[in-house]
Amino acid sequence: MKNIVILISGSGSNMAAMVRHAQQEQWSKRLQTRVSAVISNKAEAQGLDFARAQGIATVVLDHKAFDSREAFDAALMDEIDRFEPTLVLLAGFMRVLTAGFVTHYAGRLLNIHPSLLPSFAGLNTHQRAIDAGCRFAGATVHQVTSELDHGAILAQAVVPVLPDDTADTLAARVLTQEHRIYPEAVAAWLRSQG
Ligand code: GAR
16 A cells, blocks of 8 residues: 655645545555555644544644754654655645755655746745736646745646735635646645556
8 A cells, every 4th residue: 555645834725635535436446555644744734633533643843842944854754654655735834845855755745836837836826827927827836846836737726816816815716726736736646657
């Protein structure tokens, strides 16, 4: 069985969509893959409750307990590697990762970002897209490299930006598409590995 570890910091809706998709599409039987663990850098991340209710192992590793980014990432790698993951998924994990971490998981570390990369890397993507007058916005699934929000693109979804959109209404429209493309991109990645 191949293991997926998902990293979250908040509501975890992308993680929940992945778990539900894996159940519906019978990943354990068809792809010999399961979501083995959900790890959060925040104890209050709501997604942890969903994972626990699903019987998935959860780990909380508070980054504030570490002196440096390197020390936190080293401890995070230890926690992740206990599950011997084929794939590590960032799903609303709001931490910048060290080069050492990214190198350790090179080729098996994916992220979902709420913009049409390479536009709007970083934070506040929806307000920035509205402010720029974009007619379209979207989300991107990509390989993680040491350059923030770069790396090969695996999937994208496009949504319209409507005249009366706020960052929140646009974010909700994009999030619906994130829940669709991230599980599909992961399934395609798993199939490509044979
Ligand atoms: C999602 O929109 C995700 O794309 C974004 O945070 C949200 C997390 O929602 N990620 C980033 O901004 C990464 N820089 P979720 O916790 O409900 O999945």
